[in-house]
Structures are given as C-alpha cells and as structure tokens.
Amino acid sequence: MIEVYSWPTPNGHKVHIMLEECGLKYRAIPVDIGAGDQFQPKFLALSPNNKIPALVDPDGPDGKPISLFESGAILLYLAGKTGRFLPASTHGKYEVLEWLMFQMGGVGPMLGQAHHFRVYAPEKIAYAVDRYTNEAKRLYGVMDKRLANSRYLGGNEYSIADIAVFPWLRSWKNQGIDWNDYPHLKGWFDEVAKRPAVMRGVEVLADRRKPVTDDKAREMLFGATQYKRK
Template identity: 55%
Template sequence: MTAQTQPIELYYWPTPNGWKISIMLEELGIPYEVKYINIGAGEQFAPAFLKIAPNNRMPAIVDPEGPGGAPISVFESGAILQYLGRKFGRFYPSDERARVAVDEWLFWQVGGLGPMAGQAHHFRQYAPEKIEYGINRYTNEVNRLYGVMNRRLGEADYLGGDYSIADMASIGWVVPHANQGQNLDDFPNLKRWFETVKARPAVEKGLKVGDEHRRNLADDKEAQKVLFNQRAR
C-alpha cells in the first residue's frame, strides 16, 4: 500500500455524494483534512473552488502527493474513488474482470441510483408544487433500481463481488430510503447488504463526518434558491 504522509484535502458537505469519499478515506486509514463547502450558502460557487471543481459540485479532493510527487485535484465522486483505489491498491481490483464488475456498478450508481434518488428527494420534499407525475415517476424508478440491486445482491455478497468502491458509492444513497418512498423490507437482499455495510466501522465513521452540519432544507427557501434552478453563469 502506498504511504501517505501529507493529508488529502477533502472538499465536502455531509450528503450521499460527500459520504462516498469520507467513507473511502476512512476505509483506507490515511490522513485527510475536511474543507467544508456549505452548499446551502452557495460556497460551491466560489472562484477558488471552481478551479478545483469546475462543475461547482462537491466532493472534490486535492492530493498534495499526486502522480510524480506533484499535487493533483480530482472532482466527481466516481473519479475520486477510482483515483484513490488505484493509488492505494485497495477496494478497486487490479484484475481486469474483477475491475469491470466494480466499474459496472460504480457507473450504475453515478448514472442511475444517485440521480434518480436525488430527483425523488426533490419532488417528494423540496418542489414548491406537489407534482404527482414527478413524485410517481422518480419514486417508481428508485423502486426499480432497488430491485436491480436486490437481484444482484441475491447473487453476490457485494455489488462488485467483493466489498469495493461500488458499495461505498451506493450505501449513502440507500441511507435516506424512507425519503425516497422505499421500504427495505421489500428488498431482503438489499436490506442484508445495507445492514452489513453500514455496520463497518469505517462506514460508520464516514457517515458521521460533518454530522453536526446536517439539517433538513425542506423549509429553507433561501438555501433552495441556491441549490435549485441554477443556470449558466
């Protein structure tokens, strides 16, 4: 395993996407420093952060001990997980067949589970109008995706076969399952996986990073103005 002497800077807010990286860093047991990006206050639009994360979204990292010994910044949660997995040689297999399996489920999460669950959260909790079509559309799609996960987890203990960055990417999006209109009792294999992964000490620690900053934004109209309906600047 590669040694890390200087802490990795984690640009973070305690959300399902942020948790992916705090969990990974805890699993690796390497030094890291949290740089909180208050997304409800618009800190993600600061010019200095834009240089690190051009999509104005957290999480992002800066590794002062990047390739060739020079600092590197990485944005997008999936890319960060892959980078850390390659660098430290853990939770991301080097065998090509095993890596393909992990990549499949990692991209399934970043392209499907996360966006669809996020839309379910939006229409069920934050939309100023209760639009039945939007609520049903995304609640049902999350239900379908939970079914996909449940079938996979009937075949394997973890999404990629062994515990990996694919599980770290997905666990945080299942934590708020009730807000997505889902009942884990309907998905016994998924429930078994959820309880197993959530009980890992590093996952418990990763989910608690910045817990004091978490709050329900459903009634915070000013934060919603910052978070939603952004256009090109």
C-alpha cells in the same frame, strides 16, 4: 495531507468513507451548499461543475499535486493510490466498474430526483413523484436481484461500488422505499452500515447539516443561481 472539499451529502459521504476505509490522513473542508459556497471562485477552480466533493492530494502521481472533482473519479483515484477496493484482475475490475457506473448514472441521479420531488419541490407534481418513486423502486429491485447471488455489488469482495451506493440508500424512506420488498439489499445495507469506517465516514461534517427550509438555501440548491454561467 489530503484535503476534501465536501458537505454531508451522499456524494460527499462516498469520499469520506473511502478515505476512512483506506486509513488516509485527510482534512475535510466544509463547502456549505445551502449558503452558496459551491459558487465561490476558489471552489470553482477545483470543481467547475460547482458540485461537491473535490479533492486535493499534494502527494499525487509522480509526487506531484493533483486535484479532482466528481466523486466516482475520486473513488477510482483513491483505489489506485492505495491498491484497495478495486480488484487487480481485469475481469474483477470491470465487474466493479459496471456497478460503480450504475450508481453514477442511475442510482444517484434518479434517487436524487425522487428525493427532490417527494420532499423539496415547492409543489407536489403527481407525475414527477410517481415517475421517480417508481424508478427508485426499480433500481432497488435491480440491486436486490444482484445481491441475491453476490455478497457485494461488485462481486465477492467489498469495493468502491458498495462505497458509492451505500450513502444514497440511507434516505430510503424519503425515496418511498419499503425495505421489506428488498430483503437481499437490506441485508447488504445492514452489513455495510456496521463497518467502522462507514460509521466514521457518515459522521464527517454531519454536525453541519441543516434542514433546507429557508429561501436562500432553496435558491442556492434549486434556483436560478445554478444556471448562471460561472
């Protein structure tokens, strides 16, 4: 059975959704990032960047076990394992991959910063709030324009590009977004949100989620512990 070491964050939910969509048997092993579980040696052996998620598949390529970190790599692996959610044609595959990379390189990092400076930063720095809120709006605009002419981000078929982006947009309010400004993206969001596998995926470990209010959690997530050599 596949093991996914995870937490109920957008990057964790990407993999939960993919596993649900593919109908694969898996076990979700919680890595409480507010308690510092991501710095434990056992987890670092799987994910040297101390970030969730990580995946272990005992039935990997050629029947040999494989472990993976980085959510985008995990999505690609699961797509290859199952033959689902990534087109077989070269053209279609790269159309999906460019939008997957758009999420990995832009949507995730930038919306994460918008969320941090708008919600979690101990002091509100106007420059940072404005910079990342404006970047969030720009990225939403790019996706809205794409979806004005394409049913899904990667083309006509639902794919790992949609699975990667969707969890990040669930916190739209904390990112300073007004859905009225992005009608095509909102239609896509509502459609994806109704998929049974998506609804199951976002509930994985959701009962473990806690507000980041105590000093230890802030230190584990944002403090000096992040920068110590492991």
